[in-house]
Amino acid sequence: MGNGIVENLKFVWECILQVIYSDDEKCILCKSEIFDKECICLECKKRMKLCKDSFDIEFNKIKISAYSVSYYSGIMMELILKLKYKSNFKAGETIANYMISLIEENNIKFDFITYIPMNKVALKKRGYNQSKYLAQIISDALKIPIIHCLEKTQETKDQIGLNYSERWKNMCQCFKFVSNRVNIKNKKILIVDDVITTGATAFYCAYELIKNGSGKIIILTGAKSKV
Template identity: 55%
Template sequence: MGNGIIKNLIFLKDCVLETIYSNDEKCICCGEETYDGRYICSKCEALIKFCSYGFDIQKEEINFKCYSVSYYSGAIMNLILQLKYKSNFQAGQILSQYMVSLIKNKKIKCDYITYVPMTKERLKNRGYNQGAYLSKMISKSLDIPVINCLSKVKNTKDQIGLGKEERWRNIEGSFQFLKKYCIESKNILIVDDVITTGATAISCALELKKHGAEEITVLTAAKSRV
């Protein structure tokens, strides 16, 4: 009964916030009127290059299944940049809805959702982790718990502009499992915004695997070059 009351209160809070922070029914990508209460217009959505298949990344003789909503271009790139650098959480809501649809369509099963962590310094500067935000939105839709089970313990260069091998070297040893969580024999979904070579997400996956996770799936809003 208590959980039901809490969920109702959260729903009411979200309704109030949606009213306060309404986007006046304009597409957040192009600014055109939408008239249907959506944050993205049908014209922009039609230009999204959705990915209809998953792909595998192998590291240390382990295959990790990966899925991305779309290629990193057009409206999806616009939404990711708005979420990541302009604190536009409406963009994050759209991305998370696409990600939830993909989870349902591909019948991805997981016990927990987690995300690629940031260093404390980077998190302080940005104010939020976009992967954590997407994870919470997905969790809210699917009622799957989010666990903050990884920490980033090493400052790294920005991966943008680095080659494939440079990315793996740059990220090596960056992530550490938080032992207060028990993930033994659990299926974990790792959420991130973009996957390029997979170095970051797969490094997280390997750390989870070392601590007993059964099956690890990577889900991103977009993919580039993979």
């Protein structure tokens, strides 16, 4: 897997750069001084608007429950943009920590963690999958195995400018379950993503797992965005 090696090397290089150029005692958002081990300051934390309740994504009479840490605005949006487009892994760590708190506060139980995959071209361009990065931190912290069981097989058209039903149609058949010797039969699986918009992406990933015998699926994202 040549692409995998390139992806990993890029990831390692980004990590090295972050160690060299880290400004440890500064908030990654507002650059004010921090006196604990956190990546964002108390003032920025106060500006984070947390979502408390779960919500359902429903399509073709299949209902999947989902949670998001916050709305896609303010602090959370800044963190996601930094993780996604600036390779800022400290921002990713902060998002993942919020996700872990949400899991613990809601007492969400699951057997495996997985994530929304990227297609090979997009992955090569970015060098890492931000959702996989978040999922890995959660997996390490909660000691629940991460499984790599979904593949994005088709390039999706940009969702911008598409209406609700076009977005759902755009996502259909983009994802494929890949057996990886892990038996998902009746297993409860958490799917991690950075942002949820219509829910179509997460739904079709969940659907692939359900079709292949999984138990309950729960979706967890850093943010939710209204269409």
